[in-house]
Structures are given as structure tokens and as C-alpha cells.
Amino acid sequence: MFFLRVSVILALLLLALFPASSVYAATGWKVVTPPTVSSDWTLYGVHFTSSSEGWAVGSDFSNDRGVLLHYSGASWTSVTPPSVSSNWELFSVHFTSSTEGWAVGRDNSNRKGVLLHYSSGTWSSVTPPYSNLVWQLNGVYFTSANNGWAVGEDNSVGVSNTGVLLHYVSGTWLKVNPPFVSSSWTLNNVHFTSPTEGWAVGDNKMSLQGGGVLLHFKNSSWVAATPPNAGTDWDMKSVQLSSANEGWAAGNDYHLHPVDTGLLLHYTSGTWTPVRPSHSSLSWYLLDNFVVSSTEGWGVGIDVPTSTTQTGLLIHYSSGTWSFVTPPTVSSVWALYGVHFTSADEGWAVGGDSSNGRGVLLKYLNLPDITVTPATLEFGNVSAGKTLTKTITVKNDGKPDLTLGTISTPENSFTRSATTCTNGKILSSGGTCSITIRYAPPTDGLFTSTFTITSDDPVEPIVAVSLLGSSGPPDLTGEWASLAQTCTTTARGTTCRLAGVLTVDNVGFKNVTTSTIKFYLSSDDIYDVGIDTFLKSMLLGSLKFGFSKNLQFSYRFRLGLSASGQYVIAVIDPNNRLVEALDDNNIAVSDLIPTP
Numbered sequence: 001m002f003f004l005r006v007s008v009i010l011a012l013l014l015l016a017l018f019p020a021s022s023v024y025a026a027t028g029w030k031v032v033t034p035p036t037v038s039s040d041w042t043l044y045g046v047h048f049t050s051s052s053e054g055w056a057v058g059s060d061f062s063n064d065r066g067v068l069l070h071y072s073g074a075s076w077t078s079v080t081p082p083s084v085s086s087n088w089e090l091f092s093v094h095f096t097s098s099t100e101g102w103a104v105g106r107d108n109s110n111r112k113g114v115l116l117h118y119s120s121g122t123w124s125s126v127t128p129p130y131s132n133l134v135w136q137l138n139g140v141y142f143t144s145a146n147n148g149w150a151v152g153e154d155n156s157v158g159v160s161n162t163g164v165l166l167h168y169v170s171g172t173w174l175k176v177n178p179p180f181v182s183s184s185w186t187l188n189n190v191h192f193t194s195p196t197e198g199w200a201v202g203d204n205k206m207s208l209q210g211g212g213v214l215l216h217f218k219n220s221s222w223v224a225a226t227p228p229n230a231g232t233d234w235d236m237k238s239v240q241l242s243s244a245n246e247g248w249a250a251g252n253d254y255h256l257h258p259v260d261t262g263l264l265l266h267y268t269s270g271t272w273t274p275v276r277p278s279h280s281s282l283s284w285y286l287l288d289n290f291v292v293s294s295t296e297g298w299g300v301g302i303d304v305p306t307s308t309t310q311t312g313l314l315i316h317y318s319s320g321t322w323s324f325v326t327p328p329t330v331s332s333v334w335a336l337y338g339v340h341f342t343s344a345d346e347g348w349a350v351g352g353d354s355s356n357g358r359g360v361l362l363k364y365l366n367l368p369d370i371t372v373t374p375a376t377l378e379f380g381n382v383s384a385g386k387t388l389t390k391t392i393t394v395k396n397d398g399k400p401d402l403t404l405g406t407i408s409t410p411e412n413s414f415t416r417s418a419t420t421c422t423n424g425k426i427l428s429s430g431g432t433c434s435i436t437i438r439y440a441p442p443t444d445g446l447f448t449s450t451f452t453i454t455s456d457d458p459v460e461p462i463v464a465v466s467l468l469g470s471s472g473p474p475d476l477t478g479e480w481a482s483l484a485q486t487c488t489t490t491a492r493g494t495t496c497r498l499a500g501v502l503t504v505d506n507v508g509f510k511n512v513t514t515s516t517i518k519f520y521l522s523s524d525d526i527y528d529v530g531i532d533t534f535l536k537s538m539l540l541g542s543l544k545f546g547f548s549k550n551l552q553f554s555y556r557f558r559l560g561l562s563a564s565g566q567y568v569i570a571v572i573d574p575n576n577r578l579v580e581a582l583d584d585n586n587i588a589v590s591d592l593i594p595t596p
Contacts, residue, residue, distance in 0.1 A: 028369075028398070029314065029349075031328050032361040035069065035078045038062035042352030043069070043359035045092040045103075045288075045338040053098045054340070055118075056350045057105070058359055059089035066090035066105055066114070067359065068123065071348075076361065082116065082125045085109035090116070092139045092189075092338075100145045102168075104137035104152070113137035113152055113164070115173065128166065129173045132156040135164055139189040139238075141198070146170045149217075151200050153186035163187035163202055163213065165222065178215070179224045182206045185213050189238040189288075192217070197244045199267075201236035201251070212236035212251055212265070214272060227265075230274040231255045234263055240291040245269060248317070250289035250299050262286035262301060262315070264322065277315065277322040281305045284313055290339045290347070295319050298364075300336035300349045303327075312336035312351050312360065328362065331355035336362070345400075368427075369398035370457040372465060379439040379469035381510040381545075387440040389417055392465060394435065394453060396427040404433075405454030405461075412449040413441050414467045421453070437467060444472025444581070446509055446546075474545060475508030475581040476515065476572045478588035481550065485563050487596045496562035496596070498555045502570050502588060504540060505548040508581045515540040518574045519553065522567045525589045532569060540572070564595040 034043075040061040048054030052074070058067040064087040068079040081090075087108040095101030099121070105114040111134045115126040128137075134155040142148030150173075152164040161184045165176040178187075184205040192198030200222070202213035212235050214225040233255040241247025249265040249272070260283040264275040282304045289299040297317035304310050310333045314325040327336075333354040341347030345366035353360050373393050382388045396402035404425045409416060417438035425433060441447055449467045483500030506512055517540055520532035535555050543549050553570075557563070572586040580586075 028364045028366045029325070029328050030363050030365070031330055032076070032363050034359045034361050035076050037067055037069075037078050037359065040357040041067055041359055043067065043337065043350035043361070044090065046340045046348050046350045047093045047095050047101070048340055048342050048348065049095050049098050051342045051346050054348065055093050055095060055101065055103070056338070056348075056359070056361070057090035057093045057103045058350070058352075064088070064108075066103070066116070068103070069359070079123070082123050084114055084116075084125050088114055090114065091137070094140045094142050094148070096142050096145045096148075102140050102142065102148065102150070104140045104150050106136035111135070113150075113166075115150070126173070129175045130154075130164065130166065137164065137166070138187065139200075141190045141192055142168070143192050143195045147195050149190050149192065149198065149200070151187035151190045151202070153202075160184045161186050161205060163200070163215070165200070176222070179222050181213055181215075181224045187213065187215070188236065191239045191241055191247075193241050193244045193247075196220070199239050199241065199247070199249070201239040201249050203235035212249070212263075214249070214265075225272070228272045228274050230263060230265070233257070236265065237286060238288045240289055240297070241267065242291045242294045246294045248289055248291055248297060248299075250286040250301075252285050259283055260285060262299070262313075264289075264299070275322065277324070279303075279324055282307060286313070286315070287336070288338045290341050291317075292341050292344045292347075296344045298339050298341065298347065298349075300339040300351070302335040309333075310335065310354075312349070312362070314349070330360055334360055336360065366399050367459065368396055368400050368402035368455065368457050370402055370453070370455045370460055370463060371395045371397050372453060372463045375463070376466040376468065377437055379467070381470045381472070382439060382441055384441050384443050384471045387438055388469075389436050389438045391434050391436045393432050394421050394427070395432045396429060398457075399429045401429075402427045402431075403456045405456070407435065407453050408451045410437065410449040410451040410467055413447045413469065414439055414449045414451075416451075439467070439469045441469060441471035444509060446470050470509035470545060472509035473579045473581050474506050474510040474512045474543075475585070476504060476512065476540075476543070476578065477507055477582075477585040478502055478504045478517075478570055478572050480568075480570070480588055480590045483553070483568060483590045483593070485593050485596060487562060493559045494562070495559055496557045496564075498553070498557075498563055498568065498593075500553050500568075500590070502551045502553050503548055504543065504551060504572060506543045506545045509545050511545055512540070512543045512578065514542060515573050515578060516575070517551070518571045519555070520569045520571065521563055522569050522589075523565075525567050525569075525592075527569045527571060527587050527589075535568070562596075563593040566593055567591075568593065 043058035054071040056069040090105035093103040103116040137152035148168040150166040187202035190200040200215040236251035239249040286301040299315040301313040303313035336351035349362040351360040418436040421433035481501040487496040522532040568590040570588040
């Protein structure tokens with residue numbers, strides 16, 4: 001099995017070998033908060049019998065035992081597992097009904113496989129029919145309550161491994177001798193399309209002919225199928241078929257290690273063919289896949305975009321093309337190990353969050369998804385009596401149809417002037433409509449409003465659109481936040497310096513792109529043009545209405561001069577180049593400068 005609990009940190013000099021791939025965001029995937037299990041645990045497998053009933057399994061590293069999570073109705077709960085040993089874990093789970101199922105894994109204390117049976121509400125440990133010294137079970141699949149298979153690996157010989165096949169028939173587990181593959185190989189996963197037809201996949205560990213393992217069950221026996229030419233170092237982690245003649249297997253190609261990539265095998269008309277989706281990450285791994293139909297499927301795993309990041313990986317198969325899907329944010333280091341869908345529109349993926357020491361639960365629900373762009377319309381400054389129109393776009397980013405409900409009417413100088421979005425309008429997947437808003441301020445001032453759009457998007461049934469506009473000129477005013485004089489006396493005499501902060505506010509309704517401020521020294525607190533002593537000028541720069549800016553002011557006097565007993569006056573826009581709402585508030589006078 002390919003289970004990673006910590007970040008995959010890889011050095012890379014070969015990133016240029018992998019061109020960019022098709023990546024899109026799947027709004028249907030959401031993070032579900034898991035129940036409390038312990039301070040360190042993860043999930044490896046998941047299976048649902050209906051949209052409201054399912055199980056997930058994994059490992060509780062704090063308590064050294066398997067994890068059992070039950071989903072019933074609309075929530076997950078942690079179920080106390082039966083006693084197996086002092087150290088054991090679970091890798092795979094499969095149910096034939098809500099009351100009948102199996103989970104498999106590894107007993108680390110006794111170095112053997114684990115079989116757990118769920119029947120009528122109770123989990124119990126079943127003694128497996130395998131007596132070799134070191135072995136484990138990695139995957140399980142049942143075609144009915146009385147017929148199923150479990151697969152794994154026998155490590156009794158040490159470096160030479162052998163795949164394990166266990167068959168459940170009418171209440172009894174039987175050991176099945178596998179066909180010869182090589183002197184060292186394992187099985188990771190199994191899937192059947194009927195009681196008489198199925199596949200198991202794994203890893204051929206022989207260094208010279210290392211690759212994936214494909215076993216085919218037909219005519220009551222297992223046969224080793226010749227794998228396709230997919231490279232010199234690769235394996236298969238999972239297999240899922242939509243019919244006896246159509247399916248996919250997922251694994252990984254390590255031949256350019258440390259640059260590893262996922263690998264898919266497509267089975268059609270009796271032939272397995274390698275498929276290599278292109279992805280721009282440093283390395284990426286496929287650990288499980290699920291086939292909904294011949295045209296719809298998902299794969300999950302680990303994505304290593306850079307040498308310091310790791311996330312879960314989602315890849316979607318639709319109408320002949322695999323596309324990478326941007327997962328929702330979980331943490332800085334997390335992974336996905338298992339996936340299961342109850343329909344094309346609903347499914348689950350599970351994994352581990354190494355950053356927080358807990359399992360990961362992602363739910364996919366294909367719903368209508370409303371997107372309104374932009375969510376805020378800023379009209380800027382419009383002269384009273386003039387008009388300006390702007391348009392918003394409403395889009396359905398989901399797959400099912402989106403039905404619009406009521407679109408309210410804005411107020412306060414804003415009106416709807418035109419629209420293709422109407423009450424009850426239906427938008428198909430990717431469909432759009434528009435709403436045009438007219439802004440006509442009657443007087444100077446600041447104007448705001450909102451209006452709402454309702455729809456059958458269950459996540460965001462009401463979207464509020466904010467409207468903002470202003471009318472009228474800017475208005476600059478200022479105030480000294482601080483100003484102080486320091487003087488230093490040397491043998492040459494006394495040198496003084498002023499330093500402080502002038503706060504300039506735009507209390508008008510229009511942005512200022514630039515302006516000038518001049519500073520004067522005055523014997524009184526009144527600005528006298530042509531009489532007060534000019535000190536320096538500064539540029540204000542741009543200043544939006546409703547905002548302020550702090551300017552750092554400093555001035556050094558010549559030897560023997562100072563501001564003691566005087567005032568510093570800042571004159572904003574001294575040449576009156578700005579048309580302002582008021583021109584008599586552009587002067588900021590400091591406090592009297594004391595003698596140091």
C-alpha cells in the first residue's frame with residue numbers, strides 16, 4: 001500500500017519536463033469537519049451503500065488501532081472498533097447493504113491480515129484463513145453478501161513477496177493460490193463486475209521488470225495478464241470497471257524519481273492502455289479511483305506542487321478527458337487516499353491532514369452554483385444630474401440548471417435600467433444573464449444601496465449586490481497630528497530641526513489625483529500671504545474621498561535660527577488648482593512651538 005503520513009519533500013531540477021495541464025475548480029467539493037477520534041489519525045478507505053449511509057476506515061496512531069467512521073442520515077460519528085490486537089489498522093471497506101459489510105487491514109502486533117465483519121449493527125473480528133508469518137490485506141470487494149474477495153501481500157520470505165487472494169463464499173473465507181507473476185509482487189486492490197468476472201491490481205517488485213500487476217478472474221480462475229508497456233518502474237494502486245469491457249486502473253510511475261507522476265490504465269475491448277495526464281506539479285500520485293460510468297470517473301491522491309507544499313489531488317474523467325480539479329483548502333500538508341461515489345452527482349473522498357493530525361472528509365455534491373460578478377458596483381464620481389450605467393453578470397457555475405428567484409430593486413439614486421435576468425429565469429450549466437444598473441445622483445453626496453438575487457443554489461440562496469457612487473467635488477482638510485522642535489548646541493552654535501506628522505483628509509466626494517502642500521513659519525496663528533516665511537513644499541499625491549493620508553514633515557533651520565515662539569502653518573492646495581466643496585478649510589496651524 002502507498003500511504004503517506006508526512007509531507008513528501010522532494011528536490012526538483014526536472015520540473016520543465018512536465019507541461020501545464022488542464023486544471024479547473026470544482027465548486028461541488030466541500031470540506032466536512034470530521035468527528036473527534038484522537039490527536040493523530042487518518043482515513044484510507046470509504047464506501048457508501050446510498051447517499052445517506054456509508055463507512056470510512058483508517059488508522060488511529062494515538063491508540064494503535066483501526067478507525068471506523070459511520071455516516072448515517074447527514075452526519076459522521078466515530079464507532080469504537082472491536083478488539084484485534086495492541087497495534088492494528090484498516091485500509092479498505094466494502095458493504096453490500098446498510099447492514100452487511102467488511103473491512104480489511106493489517107495487524108502490526110501479530111504481523112498478519114485483519115478481517116472485520118459488520119452484521120446487523122455490530123463489528124466483529126474474524127480469524128483469516130492464512131497462517132503465513134508476515135502478511136496483510138489491502139483491498140476488499142463483494143459482489144453479494146455471500147461472495148467476495150480480499151487481496152494483499154505475503155512478506156514471509158522478506159525480500160520476496162507474493163500476492164494474497166482470499167475468497168469469501170457463503171460464510172467462509174478460503175485461501176486461493178495466486179498465479180505466478182514474479183518472485184516478488186503484491187496486490188493492492190480488487191474489483192468485480194459480476195461474480196464471475198473481476199480484476200486485481202498491484203506491484204511487481206522485480207527491479208529488472210518492475211511494473212504493475214494485473215490479475216484477471218474469469219472462468220473460475222485467476223490469470224496473470226500481461227501488463228502494457230507503461231515504463232520500467234510503475235505500479236497500480238486501484239482498479240474500477242463500469243462493465244466487463246470498460247474500466248480504469250490507477251497507479252504511479254517512478255522511473256524519473258524523485259519526479260514521480262500518476263499513471264492511468266484504460267481497459268477497453270480486452271486491452272489495457274496507458275494514459276498519462278499532464279500536470280505541472282513537482283510530483284503527484286494516484287492512490288484510488290472510482291468509475292461512475294464509462295464516461296464519468298474520479299481519481300484521488302497526493303499533489304506536491306513545490307518542495308514545501310503538499311495537498312490532496314483530485315482528477316476528474318468526463319467524456320473522454322481527464323482534468324485536474326483544484327481541491328478545497330484543508331491545511332498546509334494533507335492527502336487523499338480513497339474515493340467513492342453513489343452517483344455522478346454525489347460522492348466522498350477521504351484522506352489525512354498531517355498538519356492537524358486528523359482524517360480528511362471531502363463531499364462532492366453537484367449543485368447549481370450562482371456566481372455574481374462583480375459583487376460590488378462602484379460608479380465613482382458622477383456630477384449631479386448626469387447618469388452612468390454599469391452591468392453585472394449572473395452565471396451558473398454548477399452542472400444542474402440554476403433557477404433564479406426574485407431580483408429586488410435598488411434604491412437611493414440607483415435603478416435597474418435593463419436586464420436579461422428575470423424572476424424565474426433558468427440558467428443551464430455555464431449559462432449567464434446580465435443586470436444593468438443606472439446611477440443618477442440628484443445632488444452632491446455619497447450614495448449607497450443594495451439589491452438581492454435569490455436562486456435555488458442551496459449553498460448561497462441569496463446574493464446581495466452592493467452599489468456605491470458619489471457626486472460632487474473633493475474637499476481637502478488637514479490637521480497636525482504631531483510637531484516638535486529639537487535643537488543641538490555645538491561650538492559653532494545652535495542648530496534646530498522640526499519634525500512631525502500632518503494628516504490630510506479628503507472629506508469631499510471625489511478622488512484627488514495630486515495636490516501640493518506648502519509650509520510656512522508664522523509669528524501668529526493666522527496665515528498671512530506674502531508675510532509668513534516659506535519653509536518648504538510637499539506633494540500630497542492621490543487621495544480617495546473618505547480617506548486620509550499621513551505626511552511626514554521635517555525641516556532643518558540654518559545655524560542660529562529656530563521656530564521657537566512661532567507657529568507652522570500648512571496650506572493645502574495653495575494655488576487653488578482643485579475645485580473643492582470648501583476652500584476655507586485648507587489651512588492647518590500647529591500649536592505654538594516652545595523654546596527648547
